[in-house]
Amino acid sequence: MHAGHDSPQPDAARPMNGPSSAPATGARSLQLNADGELHHLLSIEELPRTLIERILTTADGFIAVGSREIKSVPLLRGRSVFNLFFENSTRTRTTFEIAAKRLSADVYNLNIAASSTAKGESLLDTIDNLTAMQADIFVVRHGQGGAPYLIARHLAPHVHVVNAGDGRHAHPTQALLDLYTIRHYKGDFGRLSVAIVGDILNSRVARSDIHALLAMGVTDLRAVAPLTLLPDGLDQMGVRVHTRLEEGIRDADVIIMLRLQSERMRGALLPSAQEYFRNYGLTPQTLRSARPDCIVMHPGPMNRGVEIDSAVADGPHSVILPQVSFGIAVRMAVLSMVASSQPDSK
């Protein structure tokens, strides 16, 4: 992709950016309008805590809608939402589709196989064509970090972008639904111990979760992984690093497991899935070192027997399926909030 200097390209080899050194490209001005309303959702970084809380409160309203006989509201009637997925996804794409349909929007799903060449050109051409078809909101997943920023900069002021995962950079709606889930089961963030376990280095979910949890005032946040899967700079952000699982989840209220991508095994970062499971797989035995009332989360899709034992995934601490349900309400909140924001020229 020819995003060039125009686009933040977070690189796993570089330290994870802290809140004070967020992408140099001014996420605030891109994401928020002059009134501080959410205009695009690109990243959790630099979203004020009050805005994050408003998203969660709006999602509460949509949870109530989801329990009615008629599960849709007329908010986005006549608006067009384009799901633009350059990377495969089932859960995220489906929940965005359900969210948009429950808001009465017209939804178009485009699964575009990413070609490795000339993506910069073709990406913006695609956007121009779809905008000419009266798109109001683009939900974008792209293999390159920064692609949604490139689109946001390119768009007419009345069109909105929601990032559904860009490269290793960010997955903001996953982080918001994780916050919603934690708030639902555990309440006040300030008193919680939260452990994120797994491939922190390559995970956009981990990045967004860390920014989100710090923004909400979590003071005991831990990253648990083998050294080869940990980025630099976590300490400076206030995240404690652990390389042993039982130590890392000791007395934790919340454990967020990450998916181990099989390609990491080929890259010689890890010896084998079996050995990873022996050291970092969450089992009923290792779970005993966490608080007895802890919750276990996973963004999916899970590798049973690699990062998580089935007895835990299906056990009493697991809130993995409620996460999926909450994800619909959170995405309804994000879609309706960006759609109701006014361009700055107001």
Place this chain on the structure above:
Amino acid sequence: MLDLDAESIYFQLLARVREHVAGRHPLLVGVHTGGVWLAERLRADLQVGPEVGILDVSFYRDDFSQGGLNRGVRPSRIPFDVNGADLLLVDDVLNTGRTVRAAMNELFDYGRPARIELAVLIDRGGRELPVSTAMVGRTIEVPADVSVVLSRDDDQRLHLRLEHDVEG
């Protein structure tokens, strides 16, 4: 100078409602936030229904694309079956009628009520939709750029004041 003693206006409304629903037991639904306070008070005074329903009509407003969702939303909660129900919708101020329309649309997504009636503390005129009711505490005339604001103190007493709208 308008005399806006909310407590005495409330008792006017209570008398109107009592007269109007005599012999029936409507279920009360308040519109956030002032309408909920009034509905709770009416429910206690009329001794109808176990609980009041709560509506936040933000998801049904017709001014949504003018920044409608950014003032914050609270969940609606209807703790009874709306199908076949005799409903009394309660709000603090009746003006354009658009909130009432939004509330009725939302109620119909819970079911098909047998009847919906409307009770308001203040009717300030300015209707833009064909909405009207006899259950009114007081009818007043105020300029378009003035808001009528209901508040409730720690002793649950109601207060009304007029506020000049800030341009924006």
